[in-house]
Amino acid sequence: MILELDTASAVPIYVQLRNQIVMGIGRGELKNGENLPTVRQLAHDAGINAMTVNKAYGILREEGFIEIDRRHGARVAARADRKGIYRERLEEELELLAAESRARGIEKEDFLSMCGQVFDQLFLTREVAER
Known part of the structure; x- marks a missing residue:
């Protein structure tokens, strides 16, 4: 999944990141159980602060889109958890x-x-x- 973040947008980067991951899940580009990049890796790849990625991942976890495990990192959650x-x-x-x-x-x-x-x-x- 390719992320397109607009640093000039009025929409905060963490919200853009959250929305693009949700779109990736909704479109089927990200499958249930699929691992997401680590916070550090995604921050590096996107050229953004790790705290921004951490905030987006935290929101996605709260909303039930992803699961976070200390040993295995972040991964797409099962759909049943989101209904x-x-x-x-x-x-x-x-x-x-x-x-x-x-x-x-x-x-x-x-x-x-x-x-x-x-x-x-x-x-x-x-x-x-x-x-």
Whole structure:
């Protein structure tokens, strides 16, 4: 997985890193149980501070995307660990996105179509990665 971090972005580097790892998992580029680079290695490869990587890994662990073991390092967690509380958070975020879309004049059908396209594209990218 190739990371593209934008140091000029208003989005903090640790958030960009977290988001790209989540996207890699969602697209199937990172498989369940797959080892991630060590904090030091990823920091070196990306040219960022190790504390930034450590913060991103900590968030990913709290969210259930990765597991961290002192002997084996960080690895992608099993999908079953991510289902619980997430649904409630997803509904809250979708509610906000729907409200913003409506306030900006986007109709329900267009909003749902965009959601479907994004979701389908994610799985299409995943299928290509699995080949």
